[in-house]
Amino acid sequence: MSVTAPQVSGNSSTFWPIFIMALGTFILGLTEFASMSMLPLIAASFDVTPSAAGYVISGYAIGVVIGAPLFMLLTNKMNRRTALMLFTGMMCVANGLSAIATSLPEMVFYRVLSGLPHGAYFATSLLVAASMAPMGKRASYMSFVFSGLTIATIVGVPMATLVGQYVSWRLCMAIVAVLALVATLLVYKLVPSSPVTKPTSLKDEFGVLKNKLVWSISGIIFIGFGGVFCIYTYLADTILVVTETPEYTISIAMMMFGIGTTIGNWACGKLADKSPVSTTGIALLCSVVIAVLYVQAAHNIWLLYLAVFCLGASVGLAAVIQSMLLDVSPTGHAMIGALVQCAFNTANAIGPWVGGALLAGGATFNQTGYASAMLFFGGFLMWALSCVLMRKRNIQFVKAPA
CATH class of the missing domain: 1.20.1250.20 (MFS general substrate transporter like domains)
Structure with a gap:
């Protein structure tokens, strides 16, 4: 994934943490939008109508709405790096389970789980980016993190769609799970500890x-x-x-x-x-x-x-x-x-x-x-x-x- 850094390319202490957090939003972009393009494939796999398969999309949205306030409150006092690892770990597990779903209700349930960390990861990563930004550069640092999602719409989703069409939509879910696992390890390795001093x-x-x-x-x-x-x-x-x-x-x-x-x-x-x-x-x-x-x-x-x-x-x-x-x-x-x-x-x-x-x-x-x-x-x-x-x-x- 290639993005234009907001004046952080010369400072590895800020560039790599921001880049890794952008990788997380890239994964979320794949998780949310790739399923839309593969909906006919999912419907055919479970032998249901396209309208019924649409609950897969609704399930993810429900997960986001529930998970965003819930996890932001539950992790209010948690070290933000630890919280990011928790959220990427949830992405890994939920997408892995989606890849092996055996029925539509099961798939919808796993999609709800996939949506739970979405809002909390975005909010936490943007807060970390804002805290790392020099004065007057907060918006561009936050935009850098958000760019992972936008790049997913250009590169990730079209590629995932091709894989789904010519191989299997389940493989796409599995790949996203692996990427989330890699992101978890990279957050631990490259994102500095960010304790909440005044919860x-x-x-x-x-x-x-x-x-x-x-x-x-x-x-x-x-x-x-x-x-x-x-x-x-x-x-x-x-x-x-x-x-x-x-x-x-x-x-x-x-x-x-x-x-x-x-x-x-x-x-x-x-x-x-x-x-x-x-x-x-x-x-x-x-x-x-x-x-x-x-x-x-x-x-x-x-x-x-x-x-x-x-x-x-x-x-x-x-x-x-x-x-x-x-x-x-x-x-x-x-x-x-x-x-x-x-x-x-x-x-x-x-x-x-x-x-x-x-x-x-x-x-x-x-x-x-x-x-x-x-x-x-x-x-x-x-x-x-x-x-x-x-x-x-x-x-x-x-x-x-x-």
Whole structure:
């Protein structure tokens, strides 16, 4: 896995720990997204309908929503390196069990287990990255860790799909389990011990939920990121029915989305080091425009590739928003990390639901772009509300030196 380090390449004491934590998010990307592309294979293996096999995806999302707050609270006082090893170890076991599942209910159960460490690993690794970053570089360090997930969408998922199609989806699960085992060993070897010197109490952790600013910033994800999934969920249908190009163009479109996500992740991290609030607002407005243009762009495959690339770039706001949340709340960082992961999975449900409702009303697949634009604009309104609240509290963000 190759990523562009945010000014840490010359310092091995920070580069390798950040790189290893990015490997963990790469594994999570494979765990979550590869199963989507292999769903028909899983359905055929268990002799069930595609809709029934969809519970495999739902099971993972349920695991994330349950595990994110639960494990962040349970590991609140634990050395963060130890916590990371616990989470990667769980990834190893759960994916290994998924590889040998003998029935659909058993597979769904193992997928719930696979999702449990997802949010907690993300939150913990981002907190470790933030603690290692020099002043004014936190957003780019956190983006580096998040880049593992984005690279999984470009390289890992297409390769896993090919292995699943030509060998077995079970082998893919087994490979992910082995990678998680390797990550566990590398975390122990290369990530420095990170004891929690001042663990927060449960009262402080849950107290963060009383902060209106935390909810308004999280609302950018809850609502705005639904715009991403609204288009992405029906992208394959759009290409086949509206664009009317061969099936292989779907893979290219997915790859363009992944490339856009990776570049957007890097660019947003760099820009957010200077001005996180402005970066977020401008990116959301650009996403509204892109979603509207997608409706017409879908009639030409090259324009569609460009639109999907830009859509993927908007995902780069993820680490930026989490960095903002850490800035506006002095305590409850574990709960914030869990809240962010729950927000993403909620957006993953809202987007397809809104798009599906539009389609049920007689809209064409490409017109999900209109629904996507509405969701992105909803995210922009939450950003505007956040700006008002920050101005009232006179909150200032730490900026990188020029």
